[in-house]
Amino acid sequence: LMAMPLGAEVEIEGPFGGFVLPQDPSQHLVLLAGGIGITPFRSMVKYAIEEKLPYTITLLYSNPFPASSAFLDDFSTWEQGYSNFKMMPTVTNIRAWQDHDSTWQGKVGRIDAAFVREAVPDMQRPVYYIAGPPLMVRDLGEVLVGIGVSRDNIKAEEFSGY
Numbered sequence: 001l002m003a004m005p006l007g008a009e010v011e012i013e014g015p016f017g018g019f020v021l022p023q024d025p026s027q028h029l030v031l032l033a034g035g036i037g038i039t040p041f042r043s044m045v046k047y048a049i050e051e052k053l054p055y056t057i058t059l060l061y062s063n064p065f066p067a068s069s070a071f072l073d074d075f076s077t078w079e080q081g082y083s084n085f086k087m088m089p090t091v092t093n094i095r096a097w098q099d100h101d102s103t104w105q106g107k108v109g110r111i112d113a114a115f116v117r118e119a120v121p122d123m124q125r126p127v128y129y130i131a132g133p134p135l136m137v138r139d140l141g142e143v144l145v146g147i148g149v150s151r152d153n154i155k156a157e158e159f160s161g162y
Contacts, residue, residue, distance in 0.1 A: 019157050028056040028125050032111055032140050034132025035063060037159045042071045049082045056084045058119055062111050064093040066104050088119050111140060113147050127153050134158040
C-alpha cells in the first residue's frame with residue numbers, strides 16, 4: 001500500500017469469521033487465551049464493558065511469566081469495575097515466575113481440566129472461545145470436550161507465528 005499512488009482504487013473484503021460476541025447478551029462466555037491470543041478478547045471484553053452489556057465473562061489467560069502477559073493491567077482494572085467479568089491468569093514457567101516476579105498473585109501452571117472446573121462451576125452452559133498458539137488451541141478444545149462441553153459451544157482461533 002505504501003508504494004501505491006495517491007488516489008489509487010483498492011478493493012477490500014472482510015473482516016470474516018465467527019469470533020464475535022454472541023447475539024444473546026445473557027450468555028455466559030468463557031475466554032481461554034494463550035499469549036497473543038488475548039488480542040481478540042481484549043476487544044470483546046472492552047466492548048461489552050463500554051456498552052454495559054450483561055454478558056457474564058470469565059477469562060482464563062495463560063503466559064510463560066507475568067511480564068509476557070499483554071493487557072493484564074487493562075483486564076485487572078475491568079475486573080474491579082465490572083461485576084460480570086472475572087479473570088484467572090496463570091503463568092506456566094515456574095522458574096521464570098520466581099526469577100522475574102515474586103509478587104505474582106495469579107495461578108501457576110497450564111490451563112487444564114481442573115483449572116476450567118475451578119473457574120467455571122456450570123461447564124455445560126457457557127460458550128467457550130479459545131485463542132492462542134495452534135497446539136494450545138487444539139489441546140484445550142480436546143480438554144473441553146473431555147469434560148463434557150459440546151463441540152457446538154466451542155469457538156477457536158489459532159494464532160500462528162510463534
